[in-house]
Amino acid sequence: MPSNLAELPSEIYSAILTQVPPDERQQAVLSLSRAIPQSPVPLHHLFECIRLKTSEGVFRLYRRVRGSPEEAGWVKSFALETWTVDADIVVNLASVLTRLRRITLFVGPNFAPEHLEEILKKPREDLLCLSLRFRPYVQKATYYQFLKGAYFDTTLQALARWPSYSLPTLSIVQDPLDPEIARAQRFAQPLVFFHLDVLSKLVCSPCFRSASNFRLRIPSRQVAPFLFNTPRTATALTLLDLSTCHVRSVDVEGLLARFSHLKHLILDGCTIAQGQSHEGDWAAVGKMVALGTVKAAKDREKKLKTWLEGNAARLQTSEGGISQQPVGEQRPGRRIRPGRRGLATATISLRDSPPREAVHVVHHNISVPKIRVLPAAPTICSLSTTLNAHNRDIHTIRTEFQQGWGEGIAQLNAIHRRLYQSWKNGVRVMCISDDQDMEDGFEGLEDIESETLFHDVLCTAPVLCLADSNETNEHAEGCGHAAAIRIWDDAI
Known part of the structure; x- marks a missing residue:
């Protein structure tokens, strides 16, 4: 039986240190190793969670781990929280830290798009959380980045090329420019992202398929349409934060229709809160939120009808007249794709259809079967936003x-x-x-075989939180802010 701390086995120390919060674990190991220098304190806990706040710290860590693959493999969480740093050293350090599960990077004016592209060029299979925070603002006017076309669109393109790994948490944040600094400088600051259509490629990419938490903050930019005007993607997404972006009420409807499992929608500082100060305004918002799945069902019906009509027209053309085969049934001899029970298959492949310019046939009286899509029950649990100026009681609004x-x-x-x-x-x-x-043809649709799906939907209204995420009081219980704090824990 050990009589003092120095005689405890290393496994006991490791079990104790795993109970210490990750941000405090490094200091706890240092304190133990200094207080009991002869004790077998596991030193790998020193490297598990690295948070660097100085440029010198980046260089010292790189010098330490570049020649020690074992120590580099111990690092599971890496956070760079300084805006001034030698970006080339950060790139070299990131190439050594190959087993990271969590990455947080502050991207300041010393970073070029090529640096981030190099860091993210190689997919990271172990990564569970990626947080990129941009602040490219400068104190003196410079046109180097502008003339070079140095926008960080390539960062999102690099992520979109990743294969289907499990990356549940992704954060892309551009800090708003301080209004006082903007007035004092009187020159345009560099943009972070130029073409927002790259967001559509990101949300449709394989790596985003498993995303459950997504924070995207690009101040005053209208990003929402690039997220929901895409094929049905990111079915695992449960939390979406678009704070500071330009988001309209109609965008909220589109987001709820597109992301079918969304539980928390955070829109702090968004334009949805502007003008909502008259009686009936928030009732319209509540009704729109409840009917998001109705829009999803109607949109899917329209796509299916268009697909069926196109199929019927191609069938008429290929057979020289009106086909006797019902549209949507499997043609004899064609291989049936495996899938869920009740899925139908296209009668004619789009790839097999003749060139459009070679066909000069006018089709009349094309008949397609009538198919309806049942709206699902809403999954939204909370809507969080802020009011810029209002003259109504918050309780009345709720x-x-x-x-x-x-x-x-x-x-x-x-x-x-x-x-x-x-x-x-x-x-x-x-x-x-x-x-x-x-959403191609019948893909993603199931026949309803039980009347239970038609039962009335019974669910309580989502939590409406009108407090800013940075405020400590007046948050509604169960709001999305609380969920976001647990996920990111970075106070932004």
């Missing part, structure tokens, strides 16, 4: 929001009842599959 939500749910249930009658009368009714992100 009550109005809840009333609007109730009206929306009543309308949703009325749609369910109408579709139930159609289903009983033989109309084909389908639902959007939970785990498929394709």
Whole structure:
């Protein structure tokens, strides 16, 4: 039985240190090793969570681990929290730290897009969280970056090229420019991202397929349409933070329709809060939030109808007249793709169709089967935003929001009842599959075979939080801010 701390085995020290918060673990190891120099304190805990706040610290760490692959492999979390640093050394350090699970980088004016592209060029299989925070602002006017076309669009392109790894948490934040500094300098600061369509490529990429937490803050830029005007993607996304962006009410509807499992939507400082100071405004917002899945179902119906009509037209052309085969059924001899029960398959492949310029046929009376899509129950649990200026009581606003939500749910249930009658009368009714992100033809759709899916939706209104994420008081219980703090823990 050991009589003092120095005689404890290293496994006991390791078990104790794992109970210490990661940010404090490094200092705890240092204190133990100095207080009990002869004790077998596991030194690998010194390297597990690295947080550097000076340029000198980056150089010292690189000099330490570049010749020691074992110590470099101990580093699981790396945070660079300084705006002035030699970016080339950061690139070299990142190339050595190959087993990282969490990366946080402050990207200041010393960083060029090539630096980040080099860091992210090689996919990282172990990475679970990537946080990039941009502040490229300068004190003196410079046109070097502008003339060079040095925008960080290539950073998002590099991420979009990653294969399908599990990257559940992604944060891309551009710090707003301090208004006082902007007034004093009187010259345009460099942009971080130039073409926002690269966001569409990112959310449709393989690595984003497993993302459950996404924070995207690009001040005053209208980013939402580039996220929801895409094929159905990121079905695992549960938390979305678009604070400081230019987000309109119609964008909220589009986001809720696109991301079918979204639970928390954070819109601090967004334009959705502007002008919402009159009676009835927040009731309209509540109703719109409740009916997000209705928009998703209608959009999917339109795409399916367009696909069926195009299929019928190609079938007429290929057979020289009106086909006797129902559109949407499998043609004899064609291999059936494996999939869920109830999925149909295209009758004619788009790849097999003749060149469009070679066909000069006018089609009349094209008939396609009537297929309806059942709206799902909403999954949203909280909506967080801020009010710039208002003359109404917050409790009144929340009550109005809840009333609007109730009206929306009543309308949703009325749609369910109408579709139930159609289903009983033989109309084909389908639902959007939970785990498929394709929207080509019948892909991602399932036939409804049980009447239980038509039952009334019973769910409470989402939490409406009108406090800024940086405020410590007045947050609504269960709001998205609390969930975001647990995920990122960076006080922004």
